[in-house]
Amino acid sequence: MPAPLIEMRGIERTYVMGDNLVHALRGVDLTIDKGASIAIMGTSGSGKSTMMNIMGCLDQPSKGSYMLNGKDVARLSKSQLADVRGRMIGFVFQSFNLLSRTTALENVEMPLMYQGVGARDRHRRAMAALERVNLKGREDHQPNQLSGGQQQRVAIARALVTDAPVIMADEPTGNLDSKTSHEVMGILQGLVAEGRTVILVTHESDIAAFAARVITLRDGLIIDDKQQTPVKAEVAA
């Protein structure tokens, strides 16, 4: 049996906020296999954002071990962590987080720049990624010329252009209407079908319903971890 993609043991994260010590995570154990479709749920303050930050290598645990693809990433330097992020993780954010006044194509190309991919290769891969999210023909549009759903699809293209095995989606449908949400969830489910691991972070149970496994956090601890049959998103024709 191959090693799991993500293996977290005894993860704790404490912040100092003013004079108080905030325990955002109090000892989390979690194993995620490659190709999984998983939703992390919890109310605000449950620690799910901290969880996502640590899983996405944006943050580091105060205590515990985190093996990502067999490599311990809990004690890496900022620079090494950035490198791991670039290669292993693709982010999709609630607010899209595209660079303004920059075309869709350039936005998608950006992660490849930091991996030193040449201009021609970058262009080819970014075009393929945009095509994958049905945005062929929109590559020269800037974010303000695109609808919310289209912007989120650009962001997904940006997340998958690097062939990162893990896609982390933080409330990916939070700013979208329900029809567009379904489109976006359909694309994410498609990625799972291709063998990528998609981790959804959400507080909405109907979004979590699209995942095959739902983990619920409260007060920095996992209180529930259940498998389910995911709802199939109807992809708009």
Add this chain to the structure above:
Amino acid sequence: MNIFTTFKLALRALWRNKVRTLLTMLGIVFGIGAVIAMVAGGQGAQASVKEVFQSLGTNVLIVTNSSTQSFGAAGGAGSRLSITWDDMTALEAEVPTIKWIAPLLQARNTQIASEDNNWNTQVNGTTATWFKIRNWEAAEGVVFDEDTGGGNAKIAVVGRTVATQLFGESSALNQVIRIAGQPYEVVGVLASKGQGPMGDNDDIVVIPVKTYQQKLSKGLGKYIQGQLLVSTAEDNQAETTIAKITAVLRDRHKLDTTQEDDFRIRNPAEFAKAQQDSTERIAMLLAIVAAVSLFVGGIGVMNIMLVSVIERTREIGIRMAVGAKPIDVMTQFLVEAIVLAAVGGALGLLVGYGAAQYMADYFGWKFFFPADTAAIAFGVAGGVGIGFGLYPAIRASQLDPITALRYET
């Protein structure tokens, strides 16, 4: 990320804020421009002072009749005659450090004419020795020799400007010019010396001193109605020569210890040196002021880069999220600052070049473009970019990606 891509990103980011970029750049443009213009101007001014000094001839002293003091009103140098032609002979014989000595009688604003043209110039009456003191040779024809210089023939040696004004393209040699109604034969045209302390060196006519006395002055008198030019044998003999001349003249003029000198000895070298020193000091001051303005320009760059980092916090967060390392972010902002400063520096070079040329024209200096200073200034511009861009760039690179991603603009 490769450096080419980084430059492209930097240019694009700067292009996005054209007005701001331009305004920030202006600080550098004027800083660099001022440094170059000031250094160029300083060098031009010093060179022209030096030229003045050299055009006077080195090791030259000027002996003049002293000014009159009648009822407290000074009559100007030479207004009371005291130096005689015999004094000149005596000085030549008794002061061993004198190499050459020549009388110089001058009539400024004298109208002269050729067949077709006329011109207003300065007429000098002197001897053959004067040409040696001034180290001045004829480009065409000859200057005076002992015989012609000491005689009273109506011959003239003219400067280049005079030759051109009177005869245009054709040669002035052997032509006749009229000075105060009298015809003179041009026996020589002097080599061009260009601009001097009193304006154009070449705007001059030289005739034998005896001819001058007879035709332009009051005839052959006892006193020298002008000045004596003395050239010392060696550079360092000015002091001793002045002392010796003073002693000889005081003795000949029978002045007792209570009486002041009735003559004056000037040392143009000293004057030139003083002028050169003050020019140098002013040039230095101006260069410092220019450097300060460059420094202020650099602070402008830093200020804008800091604002830019804050404005683009979110962008920094996004870039970090997709794999930008701190060094990538730092490089990006640093390269932006460097490009800003370097382009400003390049424009500053042009501005400085133009200003230097304009100043040279305006003040009649020789145009200098200080290539070494330009190179240094350009280097400094790059340095300003690095120096003042580094702190904002480091701040950008130290941002926490999570905080940066959440930053609301």
